[in-house]
Amino acid sequence: MEAVNTSSGIELYWASTWMGDANRWIGPVLGLPPLPFVDFGDALLRERPDGVHWKSAPLVAHAGGRPFAWVDDEQTDADNAHIAATHRGESLLHHVNPRIGLRHEDFTALAGFAGRPEFSAGGQRAVEEREQTVPVAL
Numbered sequence: 001m002e003a004v005n006t007s008s009g010i011e012l013y014w015a016s017t018w019m020g021d022a023n024r025w026i027g028p029v030l031g032l033p034p035l036p037f038v039d040f041g042d043a044l045l046r047e048r049p050d051g052v053h054w055k056s057a058p059l060v061a062h063a064g065g066r067p068f069a070w071v072d073d074e075q076t077d078a079d080n081a082h083i084a085a086t087h088r089g090e091s092l093l094h095h096v097n098p099r100i101g102l103r104h105e106d107f108t109a110l111a112g113f114a115g116r117p118e119f120s121a122g123g124q125r126a127v128e129e130r131e132q133t134v135p136v137a138l
Helices: 019-025 056-063 077-086 104-114
Strands: 010-013 068-072 091-095 134-137
Touching: 056 068, 056 077, 068 104, 077 091, 091 104
Parallel strands: 010 134, 068 091, 068 134
Antiparallel strands: none
16 A cells, blocks of 8 residues: 555545445555545446446546546446546546455556656646646545
8 A cells, every 4th residue: 555645646535336434344454544535426326328337427527637547346448438538637447356356566556657747747748727646536
């Protein structure tokens, strides 16, 4: 977990059906402090006819144009296409094997994404008004 912390420019959020309850049941197991969560509202578990995961649109809205990474075991090519078409910032959809869970390599990949030069104040594509943290939805 040392690879993912506030000094790495990553801002963690729960993007789980557990929502706020993830802080009680999942966070302690992973050694995470209480984290904010994405409130999925009416989208929670609502299947879409286009095959896009129900989390995709709320995560794009939550990111608000900032670069973001989504760590999950359910993303598909449909989600990649949807996010590429609807999100104006950079994104990383990072698939985790549900049988294994989060591993050191996953956190290294996230830290590498967050550390890309275009996300820093001096990067060519950095935008003045953009926050300098990268939301990561777990």
